Amino acid sequence: MGTKRAILRASAEIFASKGFDGATIREICQRADCNIAAINYHFGSKDFLYRQVCEMLFSMPDAFSLLQNPGKGRRLSGDWREFLALLVREFLEGAINGSTLFRCRFQIMFREMLAPSPFFPEIFEVHLRPRLAAISSFLRRILGDSINEDELNFWLFSLLSQCLYYIQNRNLVISFSGRNSFIEDNFDAIASHISSNMITLIEDARFAAEDQGSAAAPGAGRLRAQNKRRGG
Incomplete structure (x- = not known):
């Protein structure tokens, strides 16, 4: 599984369990086994990451x-x-x-x-x-x-x-x-x-x-x- 896919999957699980406000980038990094730089590189912000997670799930x-x-x-x-x-x-x-x-x-x-x-x-x-x-x-x-x-x-x-x-x-x-x-x-x-x-x-x-x-x-x-x- 590539880094971007791992981040999306980890984010989906964190957002599902804690909601957008309750989820933190640090938790997502720990779940995806990546660093904050990787999230910034692929998604730029928590807002865009959430949108991409929703796009993945509803697609x-x-x-x-x-x-x-x-x-x-x-x-x-x-x-x-x-x-x-x-x-x-x-x-x-x-x-x-x-x-x-x-x-x-x-x-x-x-x-x-x-x-x-x-x-x-x-x-x-x-x-x-x-x-x-x-x-x-x-x-x-x-x-x-x-x-x-x-x-x-x-x-x-x-x-x-x-x-x-x-x-x-x-x-x-x-x-x-x-x-x-x-x-x-x-x-x-x-x-x-x-x-x-x-x-x-x-x-x-x-x-x-x-x-x-x-x-x-x-x-x-x-x-x-x-x-x-x-x-x-």
Whole structure:
């Protein structure tokens, strides 16, 4: 591993554990086994180093690549339920079972959301907004163009909050379940639970929207959605 790469990796771990303000160049040097001159040579400042760390972390392929990569856009033409389940699973896979750098990315993201650094606006516009927009666009395709922006955001934030809960509240889950490996042991069930819940709610909403434009009896949309899930 080259010096620059070692500095980036060490910085990611330090920034993830201590935040931008709490991290020191001295600690990063110790972790990367380099001197301050090397950091100054490659990055010039702590500010630029932090930006480069974020660029490295958010450039790693992830679940959102399924939505952002035009080469994979063809996958959207398939069944949306299957695609939504895949999206949830890959998101959780990267966050829970991913590499150290993947975990660093989520830790830095959580720190930025809870206690924003001066770089949060840049991180949001460059790295987070495109991801949110991609998911929002996917949900609009499922729910229909007539949905208003507020309602669309409700669906977006509901999906994200369910996925992020097990990552952000890991200690709570471990403490209440009494098992350090609860999330890993139940990974498949967690992914299925989240995607199944979202699919059920979206199907109900889609059928309800169809009924609003017809003379169907109240509740018919929900009944048709239930019958469809039962194979009726």
